[in-house]
Amino acid sequence: MVFIPFFILCASILSILGVFLQVQVYAAPVFRNSTDDTIIVSRDDSYLDMTQYLSAHNTIRALHGASLLTWSEDLAAGAQTWADACNFKHSDGVLSEVPYGENLAAATGGEFDINAAVESFMGDEESYDPSSPTFSDFTQIVWKNTTIVGCAYNTQCGNIFPTSSGMATLHVCLYNPPGNVVGEAEYVSFSFYELKANLAFHHNFFLTLCGVSTSFLLVQASVFFDLRFVK
Structure with a gap:
């Protein structure tokens, strides 16, 4: 059984979530x-x-x-x-x-x-x-x-x-092709706003678990993405 130090596990999880939280569109x-x-x-x-x-x-x-x-x-x-x-x-x-x-x-x-x-x-x-x-x-x-x-x-x-x-x-x-056609799917119902909210929740959870203050998350979040998920 491979032993992974807890701090390395935390850092890895937070890094992965951080990448997704910084998604940009263009x-x-x-x-x-x-x-x-x-x-x-x-x-x-x-x-x-x-x-x-x-x-x-x-x-x-x-x-x-x-x-x-x-x-x-x-x-x-x-x-x-x-x-x-x-x-x-x-x-x-x-x-x-x-x-x-x-x-x-x-x-x-x-x-x-x-x-x-x-x-x-x-x-x-x-x-x-x-x-x-x-x-x-x-x-x-x-x-x-x-x-x-x-x-x-x-x-x-x-x-x-x-x-x-x-x-x-x-x-x-x-x-x-034209949209608004009866019987066709409009778009993926799981919107990006919901995705960001879920990622932010799990990011906060692991920060707390790893002993990092929530205030640090809020500072980082203000830099990387807008906390106002819905208008």
């Missing part, structure tokens, strides 16, 4: 042309927009156990066509030859940037009940079977809200 800044699968690399404004849309979506998807999306120029072109026309209504499938899901967001009275738009898509997250699922912009973002996205915006839409409200910014995102 979006790779590349995208594919959906017709020929060619990797596109650019450094202009459209590239920056693409990376922001991807990062905003993929950060959320990672928290719900869904794979990272890649960029579709075809879907982005369709989204731009719809945004340029300032159509704040669903397009009913006219923007692409492939089926797609669709999220729209518009606002006036200040800068409504890409991150704000994607955050607005998440408005139904808190009310989502896995035991009685409903479809929404949120479920489209985290839909497991969706693999590509293309988005666009227009900052000069004067016909969406009353004239007195000023110009609106409209964001349009298209997704393929």
Whole structure:
């Protein structure tokens, strides 16, 4: 029987838990042309927009156990066509030859940037009940079977809200394969928030067991991850 010193066992367990508690999510800044699968690399404004849309979506998807999306120029072109026309209504499938899901967001009275738009898509997250699922912009973002996205915006839409409200910014995102399909699983129900909470509990348990103060955990936690697991 191999004897492992207690302090080494403690250090090993805490190291493993610490790695998981420092999980970070990101979006790779590349995208594919959906017709020929060619990797596109650019450094202009459209590239920056693409990376922001991807990062905003993929950060959320990672928290719900869904794979990272890649960029579709075809879907982005369709989204731009719809945004340029300032159509704040669903397009009913006219923007692409492939089926797609669709999220729209518009606002006036200040800068409504890409991150704000994607955050607005998440408005139904808190009310989502896995035991009685409903479809929404949120479920489209985290839909497991969706693999590509293309988005666009227009900052000069004067016909969406009353004239007195000023110009609106409209964001349009298209997704393929489309989400919100009856009978398919939306996303992994064991969310990243629950995972972090469970890891933090066990991390605290082993710290106490190994004679390390809980205050040390709180200091480390404030550095490595946000203790506010839910909004």
